[in-house]
Amino acid sequence: MTAALVLLFGVxxxxxxxVVNAGRWxxxxxxxxxxxxxxxxxLLPLRDEAARVTPCLRALLAQRGVPGLRIVVLDDGSTDGTAEVVRAVTAGDPRVTLLTGVAPPPGWLGKPHACWQLAARAEKSATALVFVDADVVLAPYAVAAAVTELRVxxxxxxSPYPRIVVRTAADRLVQPLLQWLWLTFLPLRAMERSPRPSLAAAGGQFLVVDRAGYLRAGGHAAVADRVLEDIELARAVKRAGGRIALADGSRLASCRMYENWPRLRDGYTKSLWASFGHPGNAALVVALLLLLYTAPPLVAVTALLAGAPTVAGVAFLAYLAGVAGRVISARATGGRAWPDAxxxxxxxxxxxxxxxxxYHLRKRRRLSWRGRPVD
Structure with missing residues (x-):
């Protein structure tokens, strides 16, 4: 009984x-x-995105409220005709510059190198840089709203987190964990105020930076070999004396990150080891998450079958508290709450x-993404 009460209290x-994060901060x-x-x-880095970049490009061309907008696109070694799609969609729009990227040199991973090339080629007059991924579709005033929020x-x-589009059962089970994790475990107010790099989070799908502060932090060159270049860039900004902020970007942008289960599985597999660091840390965190959120319904069923209805009831309440946290997170970030939670x-x-x-594939040096090794 005591263990069940402790579980209920923790969850x-x-x-x-x-609730506090979502409602106040x-x-x-x-x-x-x-x-x-x-x-x-x-700034839009592309690698083999011919099949899905068109909505992103059209949304960028439709941006309003930014008279000085320039769009720089980098074709990062695509082999599927991505550059031809960009040319066809942009149709010579003078705001768009299409670059041909070069292969990352030793010590660089593909994504940070592509972003660094883009930042280096952006017009020097641009005081704000907006990094967008090919799977992101922006609302008409998204760039103006995001830059305004950066200054406010x-x-x-x-980092305005887009609304994550879910279509499959795998999407609905896994993707909402992105927002749930930082809303549940990261103190947002402390993150903004504290200079500690360890208190940082960011999503590279849609990222807005002050150019001068970005360069002071070393830009993507400071995170050249980092799998989670978005979070590491946020930490680099803090180390350089800058401030970071998170926002619900569900009214500004939507994002379908992975089109199928193999892509989703491999996308998370390539980076989760970098989220936790030492395997011991990962084991501790995963064990705690399983104890708090997966154990309660199992305990409830087991206790009920064993003739301990009180214990079963407390464990069931712990399960419901976990579901409630997931619902709050979904509603705060434009996600789907029911019945997924x-x-x-x-x-x-x-x-x-x-x-x-x-961790298993990293140990065997078999981690890769889009045809490039990531470790």
Missing amino acids: AVLAGHT LRRPTGQPREVAEPVAV AGATLL LGHPVSVAILGWLTLRS
């Missing part, structure tokens, strides 16, 4: 933290019409398996 406290820029006077460069927050780096214990179990797979 309830974390759900309460999610989460920034919520809106896509309402507004205009920014400063020149802005949108007094930040060097702003009911499967939260399964989601956490899959996360544990993906983490184990990530």
Whole structure:
């Protein structure tokens, strides 16, 4: 009984933290019409994205409220005709520059090298840089709203998390964990105020930076060999004396990160080891997550079958508290709450398996992404 009460208390406290983060500290820029006077460069790295870049490009060309907007696109060694698609969609628009990337040199991973090339080629007059991935579709005033929020927050780096589009069962089980994890475990107010690099989070799908602060931090050159270049860039900004901020970007952008289960599985596998660092840390965190969120329904069923209804009831309440935290996170970030949240214990179990797979493949030096090794 005592163990069940401890579980209930722990999950309830974390759900309460999610409520505070979502209700009080989460920034919520809106896509309402507004205009920014400063020149802005949108930077789009592409590698074999011919099949899905068109909606992203059309959304960028439709941006409003940024008179000084420039769009720089980098074709990073694509073999599927990505550059031809870019030329066809942009149709010679003078705001768009298409670059041909060079292969990353030793010590660089592909994504940070592509972003660094883009930043180096952006017009020098651009005071704000907006990094966007090919799977992101922006609302018409998204860039203007995001740059405005960057300035209102007094930040060097702003990460407006897009609304994650889910279509398959795997999507619904795994993808919402992205927002749930930082809303549940990261103190957002402390993250913004504290200079500690360890208190940092960011999503590279849609990232807005003050150019001067980005360069002071070393830009993507400072995270050249990092798998999680977005989070590491946020930490580099803090180490350089800058501030970072997170925001709910669900009204500004949407993102379908992976089109199928193999892509989703491999996408998480390539980076989860970098999220936790030492395998011992990963084992501890995963064990705690499983204990808090996967064990309660199992304990409830077991206790009920054993004739201990009180224990079963407490364990079931712990399960419901975990579901509540997932619902709060989904509603705060434009996600789908029902019935997906009911499967939260399964989601956490899959996360544990993906983490184990990530460390296993890294140990065997078999991690890769888009045809390039990542370790």
